[in-house]
Amino acid sequence: MLELSNISKSFGSARVLDGVNLLIPPGSRTAIVGPSGSGKTTLLRLIAGFERPDSGQIMMRGRALFAGDQFVPAHQRKIGFVPQEGALFPHLRVGENIAWGLSGSRHEKRARVEALMAMVSLDSKLAQRWPHEISGGQQQRVALARALAQQPSLMLLDEPFSALDTGLRVATRKATADLLTQAGVASILVTHDQKEALSFASQIAVIRHGRFAQIGSPFEVYSQPADEETALFLGDALILSADVAQGKARCQLGDIPVDNASISGVRRIMLRPEQISVEPCDSAAGLPQAHIVDIDFVGYLSTLTLAFAHTDEHITVQTVTRPGWLPGMKVNIQINGCARVFAL
Numbered sequence: 125m126l127e128l129s130n131i132s133k134s135f136g137s138a139r140v141l142d143g144v145n146l147l148i149p150p151g152s153r154t155a156i157v158g159p160s161g162s163g164k165t166t167l168l169r170l171i172a173g174f175e176r177p178d179s180g181q182i183m184m185r186g187r188a189l190f191a192g193d194q195f196v197p198a199h200q201r202k203i204g205f206v207p208q209e210g211a212l213f214p215h216l217r218v219g220e221n222i223a224w225g226l227s228g229s230r231h232e233k234r235a236r237v238e239a240l241m242a243m244v245s246l247d248s249k250l251a252q253r254w255p256h257e258i259s260g261g262q263q264q265r266v267a268l269a270r271a272l273a274q275q276p277s278l279m280l281l282d283e284p285f286s287a288l289d290t291g292l293r294v295a296t297r298k299a300t301a302d303l304l305t306q307a308g309v310a311s312i313l314v315t316h317d318q319k320e321a322l323s324f325a326s327q328i329a330v331i332r333h334g335r336f337a338q339i340g341s342p343f344e345v346y347s348q349p350a351d352e353e354t355a356l357f358l359g360d361a362l363i364l365s366a367d368v369a370q371g372k373a374r375c376q377l378g379d380i381p382v383d384n385a386s387i388s389g390v391r392r393i394m395l396r397p398e399q400i401s402v403e404p405c406d407s408a409a410g411l412p413q414a415h416i417v418d419i420d421f422v423g424y425l426s427t428l429t430l431a432f433a434h435t436d437e438h439i440t441v442q443t444v445t446r447p448g449w450l451p452g453m454k455v456n457i458q459i460n461g462c463a464r465v466f467a468l
């Protein structure tokens with residue numbers, strides 16, 4: 125559907141994108157995640173055609189959108205773009221914003237606008253309002269409806285749900301994902317919300333300093349992150365130093381199997397919280413023992429700080445809260461599955 129090869133872009137002397145490659149399969153959903161300033165919006169603007177790469181190539185369905193001297197302007201790309209700040213036309217009413225670029229009779233346009241507003245859960249009464257008379261979350265949904273109206277073959281979404289509260293955000297994200305899938309429209313979503321990325325996407329691309337640190341399925345990038353930074357970006361993780369040999373990591377938590385038997389030496393390993401169970405101490409169980417130093421209670425989850433007898437290094441583990449836990453209590457730790465061992 126879309127292929128970016130070796131795309132670079134600088135603003136002045138600052139290199140914002142540095143040799144980016146990305147493949148977007150037809151009808152797929154890609155989430156781009158990465159810290160602020162890492163080049164996410166810039167990448168979307170290059171794909172949309174609002175900005176020109178310094179080098180590289182952008183192909184869409186076998187046609188060059190950018191290659192050498194070739195540059196297809198934004199309005200000829202059939203790419204929908206919902207920008208980070210919504211960017212509605214302030215001199216047009218909500219309904220006119222959505223209808224912008226639609227063809228057909230007035231009656232047809234009005235029916236189409238109503239259908240689009242329903243799709244993004246907007247009350248059709250808002251069609252007569254001016255953009256400044258609706259909320260930020262409503263503006264984002266108008267921008268989404270306006271982009272959908274163009275029936276694009278690729279949709280670019282730059283944090284389109286950021287102004288919505290949690291409930292509406294989940295509902296709108298799900299509705300948008302279903303809508304795009306039904307229409308067979310491939311999409312690229314930029315988000316800061318790691319849960320949103322994992323649930324929306326079929327492919328996740330982790331960007332850092334203008335390069336992709338990792339691209340893979342949500343499960344892959346979550347359970348086999350390329351490095352520590354990526355691991356922490358996608359969720360809570362316990363990262364430890366360990367002595368790795370013959371498929372096992374020796375660390376404070378005992379001997380844990382690792383996911384890559386060919387790696388050995390002193391390495392960093394990672395476990396996700398769901399792999400770690402903390403149980404009341406049973407000295408007959410033969411499991412590693414620790415005692416609770418501190419408990420940070422945040423509802424159904426608690427973060428435990430644990431200390432071990434033979435080292436003074438503490439670890440923190442997020443786990444489901446149990447009544448009766450107290451500082452000083454002895455516990456056993458059980459590990460499920462393999463630890464991820466990072467390459468150097």
Ligand SMILES: Nc1ncnc2c1ncn2[C@@H]1O[C@H](COP(=O)(O)OP(=O)(O)OP(=O)(O)O)[C@@H](O)[C@H]1O
Binds near residue numbers: 135162
């Ligand atoms: N037109 C421009 N001129 C100069 N510098 C720019 C321009 N556009 C972006 N930049 C710079 O490029 C870098 C990447 O910006 P970009 O907007 O792509 O980041 P981002 O990943 O979208 O960040 P955020 O998560 O905060 O939206 C930033 O350092 C930014 O200041």
Ligand SMILES: [Mg+2]
Binds near residue numbers: 165282
């Ligand atoms: Mg941005």
